[in-house]
Amino acid sequence: MRARLLIDQPITPGTVDERIVVGEDGKSYWPAGAVLEDPRAQRLVQMGVAEPADAECTLAANMTSEQMAAAQRKQEMLAKGIVEDDYQRYFDGEMMGYDADGNDIPGPNWIDRDAPESDLILPEGFNE
Amino acid sequence: MARVVSKGTVITQDIAAAQVAIAQINSFSHSGAETGTVDTTALDSGVGIELTASGHATGGSFDFSLFFDSELAGHQSLSDQLGNPIQRAYGLTLAGGTAITFNAAGIGFGFSGDVGGVNTADVTLPITGLMVYVT
Numbered sequence: 001m002r003a004r005l006l007i008d009q010p011i012t013p014g015t016v017d018e019r020i021v022v023g024e025d026g027k028s029y030w031p032a033g034a035v036l037e038d039p040r041a042q043r044l045v046q047m048g049v050a051e052p053a054d055a056e057c058t059l060a061a062n063m064t065s066e067q068m069a070a071a072q073r074k075q076e077m078l079a080k081g082i083v084e085d086d087y088q089r090y091f092d093g094e095m096m097g098y099d100a101d102g103n104d105i106p107g108p109n110w111i112d113r114d115a116p117e118s119d120l121i122l123p124e125g126f127n128e
Numbered sequence: 129m130a131r132v133v134s135k136g137t138v139i140t141q142d143i144a145a146a147q148v149a150i151a152q153i154n155s156f157s158h159s160g161a162e163t164g165t166v167d168t169t170a171l172d173s174g175v176g177i178e179l180t181a182s183g184h185a186t187g188g189s190f191d192f193s194l195f196f197d198s199e200l201a202g203h204q205s206l207s208d209q210l211g212n213p214i215q216r217a218y219g220l221t222l223a224g225g226t227a228i229t230f231n232a233a234g235i236g237f238g239f240s241g242d243v244g245g246v247n248t249a250d251v252t253l254p255i256t257g258l259m260v261y262v263t
Contacts, residue, residue: 003144005146009146009147009148010140010146010147010219011145011146011147012142012145012146012147012217013217013219013229013260014217015145017145025225027227030145030146036144036145036146037144038143038144038145040143040144040205040208041144043143043144043148043201043202043204043205044143044144044146044148046201046204047143047148047149047201047202047205049146049148071201074151075148075149078138078149078150078151079138079140079148079149080136080138081135081136081137081138081221081223082136083135083136097136098133098135098136098223098224099223099224100130100131100132100133100222100223100224100226101130101131101132101133101223101224102133102135102136102223
């Protein structure tokens with residue numbers, strides 16, 4: 001049974017495969033697009049990290065495309081340890097995760113909510 | 129030096145040689161890891177019990193609890209292992225990115241609920257070898 005990874009996925013230590021890549025964090029990953037063959041490959045689909053790569057996996061996963069999409073959204077945040085209250089901020093690019101103190105790791109659209117109001121850069125035409 | 133908060137911790141299980149995060153975990157603990165000793169106290173030893181390092185260490189047990197949802201594939205994958213008891217790899221990524229890995233020789237899995245509460249499951253993973261700690 002085969003499933004195709006949709007996102008880079010950490011390998012299980014000890015796995016040897018020429019497709020494995022080393023990420024910027026020094027950890028080893030299966031790259032997105034890698035097709036993994038395993039009797040439990042449907043679990044990768046159900047948990048939101050892969051899509052079916054053969055009919056057997058499609059049948060075993062037994063999910064609609066909407067269910068798969070929902071599982072994929074959930075797994076992305078789960079893998080980064082994002083708590084539910086921060087899902088929207090993660091989607092909006094405000095934050096990418098948490099540091100060891102539990103503080104946000106700023107994303108590309110970071111908003112410093114503790115900054116004095118006078119420091120905020122308001123959109124053009126913003127009307128108080 | 130920092131106090132690493134538990135928020136943001138991710139626990140993963142092996143699926144098809146990939147480490148996939150498990151949802152709805154609310155607590156975790158590792159216990160029982162210790163170096164082995166041999167009691168080498170003899171009848172003619174002094175008062176104090178003498179222990180000698182055996183040269184081995186036990187990895188202990190990694191336990192976690194989760195809000196149990198029998199429809200979640202990640203939870204099903206844990207209970208699946210009761211019917212397919214083989215060694216599996218797990219991972220723990222702490223907030224901030226520190227990763228710890230270990231192999232479990234089996235699994236203990238049970239769930240419970242009570243009036244006014246929600247269903248929870250307790251998972252026990254007997255570690256074979258040692259955790260791969262950050263050194």
